[in-house]
Amino acid sequence: MEKAFELAEFKDEKKAQYASYYLKDEASFRWKSSKALLGRKDLSWEKFTEMFLEKYLPSYMQDQLEMKFLDLRQEDTSVAKYELSKRMVRLRRTTRKSIPSSPYHVVGLQMPEQHNVSNTSVFYGRRVSSQKVEWEIASLTGAERRLLANALLDFSNERFVLLSxxxxxxxxxxxxxxxxxxxxxxxxxxxxxxxxxxxxxxxxxxxxxxxxxxxxxxxxxxxxxxxxxxxxxxxxxxxxxxxxxxxxxxxxxxxxxxxxxxxxxxxxxxxxxxxxxxxxxxxxxxxxxxxxxxxxxxxxxxxxxxxxxxxxxxxxxxxxxxxxxxxxxxxxxxxxxxxxxxxxxxx
Known part of the structure; x- marks a missing residue:
């Protein structure tokens, strides 16, 4: 859809209107209801995609799909053994993270207010957008799992160290x-x-x-x-x-x-x-x-x-x-x- 918009040079305010034409059944009903509740005739494409993903592919489900991808197996062999196959290449493209290759791999959680990282930093291109993390509750463990999930996407990584x-x-x-x-x-x-x-x-x-x-x-x-x-x-x-x-x-x-x-x-x-x-x-x-x-x-x-x-x-x-x-x-x-x-x- 994004490629079609780019090719046709759609303006942002028309993207949501065009995409909503292809919604059917429950999705179409929810879209009309949401527009009525928000009291706006035209909604931005950004708002459209946010509402669509929130309902049909929320962040936790994206995480689950990504983790299932990492644990894919053919017989008793993990996905890492098939990283060079065409099937693996196609599946890798469906994941949301893009990890530059390097002799070593460093990832770090990025707080919302931290946007600029020097291109000389070991964290350049490797920072993971952080959700709210608090000491004493499970969100801290969730942050560890997100770091591991991102580092696992580089198949050359064999050992993982958690440091502060x-x-x-x-x-x-x-x-x-x-x-x-x-x-x-x-x-x-x-x-x-x-x-x-x-x-x-x-x-x-x-x-x-x-x-x-x-x-x-x-x-x-x-x-x-x-x-x-x-x-x-x-x-x-x-x-x-x-x-x-x-x-x-x-x-x-x-x-x-x-x-x-x-x-x-x-x-x-x-x-x-x-x-x-x-x-x-x-x-x-x-x-x-x-x-x-x-x-x-x-x-x-x-x-x-x-x-x-x-x-x-x-x-x-x-x-x-x-x-x-x-x-x-x-x-x-x-x-x-x-x-x-x-x-x-x-x-």
């Missing part, structure tokens, strides 16, 4: 890359917390789908492989339970994915995070590191605290690839340590 603006890498890119690509599991913290901050947040309203013994807690700062990411964004049943029953202050971002992965894909997960966080101060938020904290000794401690963790069936002292939370004041002292401690080299 206060996170930093504590090893250089080659080390991080080898560690993640070589791992047989994903890295998502998932544990049974019997306290009021764990099981105390469980609601019987989600029974029988989720039982108390399956309830898990974990950090939202995760790293998962492509197969698990596809399963996460394809889930509609369990995410819907969290959206419906978990209102403030239930912190679904700490429970939805740890519980869902534990229930169905536990063997694929290491049950630990690769992001270092300091909770020793207590309270609802971890410690924030400022300029006074940034020393070689401190950074070396994050990289190797003396603890061992499991990696592909063996034990290793390399447990954390990233760390948080770092205040803006920590930026310059961190930059001074990039080559001497963190192993970064200028290109």
């Amino acid at each position: 603006e206060s996170c930093i890498p504590v090893y250089n890119f080659p080390t991080v890359y080898r560690y993640l690509i070589g791992s047989e599991q994903s890295f998502m913290q998932s544990f049974n917390d019997p306290s009021r901050y764990g099981r105390g947040r469980y609601s019987s309203k989600i029974q029988p789908d989720i039982q108390l013994e399956d309830w898990r807690k974990g950090s939202q700062w995760l790293e998962i492989n492509r197969d698990l990411a596809t399963k996460v964004v394809s889930d509609t049943k369990y995410y819907a339970l969290f959206k419906k029953y978990y209102l403030p202050a239930c912190y679904p971002d700490e429970h939805y994915l740890p519980t869902y992965v534990h229930m169905f894909y536990g063997t694929c997960n290491s049950n630990r995070s690769v992001t270092y966080v300091d909770w020793t101060l207590g309270g609802p938020h971890p410690a924030t590191f400022t300029v006074e904290n940034i020393t070689e000794t401190f950074m070396q401690y994050i990289r190797n605290s003396g603890l061992l963790c499991e990696y592909n069936g063996d034990w290793t002292p390399l447990c954390h690839l990233f760390a948080r939370k770092f205040a803006p004041s920590a930026l310059y002292p961190l930059l001074n340590l990039t080559s001497t401690v963190l192993g970064f080299q200028e290109f």
Whole structure:
């Protein structure tokens, strides 16, 4: 329709009138009723498409279609295995997102007031328009799923890391890359917390789908492989339970994915995070590191605290690839340590 309008050089005020001619049955009736309620003879094309999509293809349905596309299978093989086929190319064109290719892939949520991104930024052409996101409710988990869904559209992506603006890498890119690509599991913290901050947040309203013994807690700062990411964004049943029953202050971002992965894909997960966080101060938020904290000794401690963790069936002292939370004041002292401690080299 848009191509026809462009070819015929239709004026905007005539587009809706022309398109409405092809509406039939319920759609035609709803269009006439809507015009009458709005009290306007002529409606803009923008308003026409907004009303049509709201009724027949709302945003949540577009998301579901996109997620189903990502999980398409032929026998036991996922859609990623058929990315070069003609059928895949046609299906890819029906998705709403256009992702430029790159050796790496960064996506970020974009708030409505943020429009301009420098073309030198790693976020250029990769920002995802954000819906309203609030701490303590399921919208935060929804934002994670939207980021994953967009990153999955680039078939070259095999590992997915969720970070915030206060996170930093504590090893250089080659080390991080080898560690993640070589791992047989994903890295998502998932544990049974019997306290009021764990099981105390469980609601019987989600029974029988989720039982108390399956309830898990974990950090939202995760790293998962492509197969698990596809399963996460394809889930509609369990995410819907969290959206419906978990209102403030239930912190679904700490429970939805740890519980869902534990229930169905536990063997694929290491049950630990690769992001270092300091909770020793207590309270609802971890410690924030400022300029006074940034020393070689401190950074070396994050990289190797003396603890061992499991990696592909063996034990290793390399447990954390990233760390948080770092205040803006920590930026310059961190930059001074990039080559001497963190192993970064200028290109």
